[in-house]
Amino acid sequence: MTKPQSHGRETFEPVERAPEAQAEGFAIVRQAHESEMAEDYVELIAELIETRGEARPVDIAERFGVKPPTVTKNISRLRTAGLVRRERYRAVFLTEEGQALAEACRRRHRIVVAFLLSLGIDEETAERDAEGIEHHVSDETLEAFERKLDRT
Amino acid sequence: MTKPQSHGRETFEPVERAPEAQAEGFAIVRQAHESEMAEDYVELIAELIETRGEARPVDIAERFGVKPPTVTKNISRLRTAGLVRRERYRAVFLTEEGQALAEACRRRHRIVVAFLLSLGIDEETAERDAEGIEHHVSDETLEAFERKLDRT
DNA sequence: TAGATAATTTAGCCAAGGCTAACTTTTGTA
C-alpha cells in the first residue's frame, strides 16, 4: 500500500526528542485550540462588517454552520475577553483589540491560502485546509511561506 | 507595521465564498479536532512500543505533558474506538486498526516535517508546527508536499 | 399600528479532555 518513498527523514528512525520538548509542543497545540474560537470569530466578524456593514449573530451562525445559541454564548466569551463590543439584541462590533487580532488573522489566512495555491492546490481545498492550518503556523513558518511566495 | 506585500490575493477583497461552503469547511476542522486525540495517541504509542517495547501510561503522560488520570480516560476512549487493546494496570498495545492509523499518521507527520525543513525552518519549530498542522492537511495537500519534496 | 415573523437570548442538557485527591495494584528492594 505505502509505496517506498525517499524524501529526507522518511527512512530514518523517528527523531528522538526530549520528553519535555515534546510535551511543550503539545501544550502549544492545546493553547492554539483555545484561541481558535476567538480568532475565527473576529476574522469572520471583520469580514461581515466589511462586506455588509454589520455582523449579525444569525449570519455568523450560518457561516460557521452552527446554531444561534452557540453564537450567543461564544460572543459573550469574546466580550469578556475584550475583543468585541455590543448591546443585547444588536449586531456585534470589534474593539480596537479585536480589530488588531482580526487584522493579523486575516493576513495570516491570506498568506497560508496563497502559499497553498502556489503549490498547485485547488482553491476549494486550499481554503479549507488553510482554515485548520492557519492556527498552527508559527511566525517563523509564516515568514518562510512569505519568502517562498515572494520569489515566485 | 504591516509592510505592503504583494503575493497573489493579498491586495484583493476577501474571496467571496458561499456560506454553506464556508460552514462545511468549519465542520471539517471541528471533525479534525475530534480525531486529533486518537491520532496523537496511536502515533505516540507506536513510537514508544518501537523504541522501548511497550507503551506505559506514565510515559505517555510525560510525553504529552498531561497527568496520568487524563491518559487513563483517553486510553479507555481509544479502547472503545477499537484502536487499542489492553488489560488493567498493564501497558497499552495497538489493534490492527490502531496500527494502521498510527502508520498513516506517522507517515503524514514525517512528510509535513520534511516539507517544513525544506523551507529552511529549523528542526525545533518544524517539529512543533507539524504537530498542529498535520491534522489539517488533506490528502491533496499532502501529495503537493510530497511532489515538492521529490523535486528537491 | 397591530400582529406576524424573524432574530436573539435563556435555561438546561451533553461529551471531550483537562485537573486533584484518594485508593488500588504492581514492582522493586532491604
Added chain:
DNA sequence: TACAAAAGTTAGCCTTGGCTAAATTATCTA
C-alpha cells in the same frame, strides 16, 4: 518475603463549545 515506592485507576470537579426548547425582543408588513 514483606513493605515502600511507583504506577495506574476511580471519583468528582471544571471549562469549552456544541445542541434543543422555550421565552423575549426587534422588525416587517398588511
